[in-house]
Amino acid sequence: xxxxxxxxxxxxxxxxxxxxxxxxxxxxxxxxxxxxxxxxxxxxxxxxxxxxxxxxxxxxxxxxxxxxxxxxxxxxxxxxxxxxxxxxxxxxxxxxxxxxxxxxxxxxxxxxxxxxxxxxxxxxxxxxxxxxxxxxxxxxxxxxxxxxxxxxxxxxxxxxxxxxxxxxxxxxxxxxxxxxxxxxxxxxxxxxxxxxxxxxxxxxxxxxxxxxxxxxxxxxxxxx
Numbered sequence: 001x002x003x004x005x006x007x008x009x010x011x012x013x014x015x016x017x018x019x020x021x022x023x024x025x026x027x028x029x030x031x032x033x034x035x036x037x038x039x040x041x042x043x044x045x046x047x048x049x050x051x052x053x054x055x056x057x058x059x060x061x062x063x064x065x066x067x068x069x070x071x072x073x074x075x076x077x078x079x080x081x082x083x084x085x086x087x088x089x090x091x092x093x094x095x096x097x098x099x100x101x102x103x104x105x106x107x108x109x110x111x112x113x114x115x116x117x118x119x120x121x122x123x124x125x126x127x128x129x130x131x132x133x134x135x136x137x138x139x140x141x142x143x144x145x146x147x148x149x150x151x152x153x154x155x156x157x158x159x160x161x162x163x164x165x166x167x168x169x170x171x172x173x174x175x176x177x178x179x180x181x182x183x184x185x186x187x188x189x190x191x192x193x194x195x196x197x198x199x200x201x202x203x204x205x206x207x208x209x210x211x212x213x214x215x216x217x218x219x220x221x222x223x224x
Contacts, residue, residue: 063095063202064094065093065094065095065201065202066092066199066202067092067093067094068089068090068205069090069092069174072087072090072221072222073087073220073222074086074087074211074212074219074220074222075143076217076218077217079217081188082188082189082215083186083188084181084186084211085181085186086178086181087178087179087193088139088177088178088179089176089177089207090176090177091158091174091176091177092171093171097171098169098171099169099199100167100168101124101125101158101167101168101175102124102167103124105199106122106197106198106199107120107197107198108122108177108198109121109195110179110185110194111194111195112181112185112187112194113187113191113193116154118154121154121155121156121179122155122156123146123156123157124157124158125157125158125159125160126142126149127149128163131145132145132159133163134174135162139178139219140219142159142176142178143180145159145178146178146179146180147180153182154180154181154185156177156179156180157177157178158175158178159175160173160174161176177197179195188211189214190210190211192209192211193210194206194207194208210222
């Protein structure tokens with residue numbers, strides 16, 4: 001009788017051990033599944049973030065951070081036959097806080113009619129001083145400073161209004177890209193002028209215009 005009781009106790013103890021082992025295995029499966037789920041979710045979030053960054057980078061690279069802000073002005077000589085020897089393109093930034101505009105960071109291509117094509121005419125940002133402030137100087141003065149600061153030949157230089165004295169065009173600033181055309185590059189009435197401004201990041205800003213057919217002495221806006 002005592003032997004039977006002892007065997008029953010032993011069998012009950014074994015059933016208890018099997019139950020504990022099964023619970024341990026089940027808990028292990030739950031922990032592994034939770035860890036795997038966390039890894040999958042984490043990888044999904046990482047992939048989503050990288051996709052978002054890729055899309056944002058693609059959008060920024062496909063859109064230009066520069067826009068034309070106002071009329072394009074052209075300057076003609078004082079005696080017939082009239083020709084354009086200088087013009088001004090107003091610029092501002094869009095969608096960014098600033099655009100680096102140093103000569104090393106930006107390229108400006110110029111084509112005049114079918115006879116002149118210059119890969120880079122850009123001489124950089126004019127130093128910030130009273131003589132180069134576009135808000136207090138005439139376009140003629142700025143053109144003269146291009147020939148002084150930019151060197152010989154056809155050149156372009158950026159004059160920044162409300163400048164904080166750096167080589168970037170900030171969102172709070174307005175730039176005036178002033179072109180001076182050498183004698184052989186000057187455009188007469190009805191001729192096309194094509195410009196491409198390529199900043200360090202983002203798509204280039206391309207623009208073209210036709211020299212007014214009724215060209216007269218001094219400054220006038222394109223289309224006027």
